[in-house]
Amino acid sequence: MIKSIKMVDCTPYHQIEINECKKINFVFGANGSGKSTISSFLSGRQDQRFASSSVEWDGVLHESIYVYNRAFRNENFQQTIPGVFTMGSATIEDIKALEELKKQLSDVQGDWEKNTSSYKKIVDEDIPNCETRFKEKAWNDILKANENDFQKAFEGYRGSKDKFLGEIKKRIAGIPDHEGVVCQRSQLIERARTLYAEKSVRCNRLVVDIQQLLSVIEAIRTDSIWNTVIVGNEDIDIAALIKELRNSHWVDQGRTYIRLGSKKCPFCQKETIDDDFRNKLEAFFDTEYNKKINQMKEHLTNFRVSSEKILSSIASVVLDEESVSVGKLDIDMYNAKQELLNSLFEDCEKRIEEKIAEPSKKINIFNVSDKIAELQKLLDDANKIIDDHNTLVDKRDTEEEKLKDDIWASVIDQSKILINSYEKELSDLNKAASGIKKMLDIKKANIDKLKAEVSEKGKNITSVQPAIDEINKSLKAYGFTNFTIQPAKDKENHYCIERDDGTMATNTLSEGEETFLSFLYFMQQSKGSTDPNHVADKKIIVLDDPISSLDSTILYIVGAMVKELSKNIRDGIGDVTQLFVLTHNVFFHKEASFIDGQTKKVKDVNYWMIRKDNGISVITSYGMDNPISTSYELLWKELRDNDNLTMISIQNTMRRIIENYYGMLGNKKNEYLENYFSEPEERMIARSLVAWINDGSHSIPDDLYIDSYTDAVPKYKEVFREMFYKSGHKAHYNMMMGIEDTAEIEQV
Secondary structure, eight states: OEEEEEEEEETTEEEEEEOSOOSEEEEEEOTTSSHHHHHHHHTTOOOGGGTTOEEEESSSOOOEEEEESHHHHHHHOSSSEEOOBBOTTOOHHHHHHHHHHHHHHHHHHHHHHHHHHHHHIIIIIIHHHHHHHHHHHHIIIIIIHHTTTSGGGGTTTTTOHHHHHHHHHHHHTTOGGGOOOOOOHHHHHHHHHHHSSTTOOOOOOOOOOOHHHHHHHHHHHTOGGGGSOOOOOTTSTTHHHHHHHTOHHHHHHHHTTOOTTOOBOTTTOSBOOOHHHHHHHHHHSOHHHHHHHHHHHHHHHHHHHHHHHHHHHHHHHTTOHHHHHHTTOOHHHHHHHHHHHHHHHHHHHHHHHHHHHSTTOOOOOOOOHHHHHHHHHHHHHHHHHHHHHHHHHHTHHHHHHHHHHHHHHHHHHHTHHHHHHHHHHHHHHHHHHHHHHHHHHHHHHHHHHHHHHHHHHHHHHOBSHHHHHHHHHHHHHTTOOSEEEEEOSSSTTEEEEEETTSOBOTTTOOHHHHHHHHHHHHHHHHHSBSSGGGTTOOEEEEEEOTTTTOOHHHHHHHHHHHHHHHHHHHHTOSSEEEEEEEESOHHHHHHHHOBTTBOOOOTTEEEEEEEEETTEEEEEEEETSOSOSOHHHHHHHHHHHOTTOOHHHHHHHHHHHHHHHHHHHTOOOHHHHHTTOOSHHHHHHHHHHHGGGGSOOOOOOOOOOOOOOOTTHHHHHHHHHHHHHHTTOHHHHHHHHTOOOTTOOOOO
């Protein structure tokens, strides 16, 4: 069934919506208010003005819509009319068999519709909701949580959640062009800082060129002289004493204080030095001894120079602050190791000095290579970072893309729980949808099979003749005896309209005859179809002013037919599932819509009313409350509730009220009402209002609203009120206008 109808930007509607449509729907509105616009739209006509209008269906299966309106009458009043195929007088067994097939088809279609609803819920709601939840979660937990550190990696996606979700899906799918490596966050941040900096440049490596100096230090350290006992010539007789006293260094220093030509000993200050002793001392400290002493002194000098250069080089390398910063050199650790190395060098110098002072002493010189290696290790680690930095700078474009891929891979890896949960939920939903889809395909095949069987069965037991018989029977019953419907002689399964003498009556029928005949023809279509393959199809019927030119007798007949159709729809009898009745005629509305002559609510029936003001129509829903009880009450309701009545509309409304009320009382003289007014203007207004009482017109009121406006409206309302007040019918006026007046009780 149709759930709602939305009319947008199509004259005379700006935007209206007929919501919560039921099985039976009555829409009341004056001529020109826009009823035919609705019926034209529902007929499916291709018209650009309906481009923004739409129908919302309550369910997956969409019934065929049959529309009766002026266009239907024009299209079907030709020389020949397509025949309507119906069951007619088929045997009970044939009809029962067909009905059983139709029931099977209905049951399968019902199951198919339920499964389709489940499928559509998964596809249209559950899966999109799953995607939306993941999109929101990913937006907050992945992008927002990382964009401060990796802003540039998310460029192009930070302004659109949908684009970001699309990129996430591509990355999750592992598209080859975007394969990244999961890295530690700190590394990614550092790479990002280098690559995304406004002016990132190459940095110098932290290099200490001390290898040659270390070779000198190592050669000095490994010289065997440090483990050699250095003494004078042992062939001299004083050698034994010097060796035993182990004071050759002391003696050597003392002899430098012996003055030339002096015999005084520099130690005891006695004249014990003669030329013979002097010669023995010189002979003890021979050339070899002095050579070794000088060698050690030279080593000491070279050691000092080399160690100072090493320390200077080590200290100067860290003056490059940019490289130290980029390489993340631990400057505190570096300085500490540098201080330790300096202490070791000082200790080595001290030991060498001691050896020179006491040549007979053996010493060990520390090996500083381990400490140098520790310092070099710090520099090597920093240089590796610097090299990586320089590589990034040298290959910015390539490295930026690689960094981007690594960032995405890493943040996705960090969100594995979220992503796995989403993928599992999505997989489960897709599996469920796939399972239901397979079931739907099987049931759809079964539906097509049953439809074919119904169609084939219907072909064998349907014909156009029963519809001819039904229409002719109705025409005769209602007094249309000067023409009949007959099978067309030159066109199979078509009708033609013939006079009794056999001539065609198509162009000689009155408007009322055409309208009634076309309505009977249309009602036969509600029982069948002009296509024998669609006799059993479910239908929605739209009736747009079916009695606009009919007399009062036919009005009640058509009303009764519509009422019977409504009852069958509510009871589930026949193939019509929903009815829309659009009319401007209050009497027809009353006859067609009132249930058992009463105005009680029916759950399957809803009511609407269309009103037009300043060229724009609006629609008001009354739910299950019928807004029209009688034509007389409707006239008062228009006067009471509609503040936008125009001059012409208010005149017509007031005249009809006066005609109905005072006509019923038997007061038909103008003077009866006019004489209550003494002012000429008021008498003129009163005369215009009572004019219809004497014109002999008692036709069904058609037009209730005509667009116009004038400032005289308040004066007309005042005269109208006074007409009732002055004629003694104040209580009736107050009652109909909803004015409380308990002082008077109307006696009518």
